Amino acid sequence: MTADRPARVEDVHELAQAMPHVSVVHGSKGNAVYQVGGKSFVFFRTPRPDAVDSAGRKLPDVIMFWVESEADKQSLVQDPTTPFFTTPHFDGHNSVLVQASRLGELSRQELAELVQDAWLAQASARRRTAWLAEHAGPSRPER
Template sequence: MSADRPAQVEDVHELARAMPHVTVVPGTAGNIVYQVGGRSFVFFRTPRPDAVDETGARLPDVIVFWVESEADKLALVQDATTPFFTTPHFDGHPSVLVRASRLGEVPRQELAELVQDAWLAQASPRRRAAWLAEHGTGSRP
């Protein structure tokens, strides 16, 4: 399986579960939430009134990924070539949104980095340091 192929929803699940100390928590509507140390880092969002299509229908397939900083968020959502977006509900929140139906616009390797960065943004300093040391870097990528 090539890391360069387009990402799929199944990859989100595989990559999130592959990170250490991950728990899968059911959301209030049965949606899947991935957590590290009780802190969400990736979750499948239920349809909400702040994320709608051009007809005003609520988007049923939004995935939320934590990011390290506002600069990281802006780099993703301001690049018109990516499917990442945000809504006013997430103003000031360190996360980006993407529709599952648009994941194929992202290479799997980029999705892997996004999931890893989301985990790193939410993991405890001890867990973050251990993961970074194991993966050959002493600081955040």
């Protein structure tokens, strides 16, 4: 891809499926949950009372991404230039939330890094090491 573009929901599915050793399970309402080694790293949530709009309506399009640490989470949710948020339900949980309708505020490349980081946060040490050895470079230093 020569020029980056705004991220789309389809990109989340494409990028998550492109990671190695990924399986897709579906929640009770058919929502996609991407897993590596049985651990979820991207999760399309169903509307829940902990994520609501300003009128109190449940947000219908929330996607959860795992992150490496609480510090990573806070750097994303506290940055007013990003669409990421959290709710009290996720206090102490290494994840961030974003509405699918706001994915376009991210570039596809930013989304790719988010999905890769989510996968890395949940993959086994062996899988993480192998992936990083293959993909380390100037834009992605080894952890």
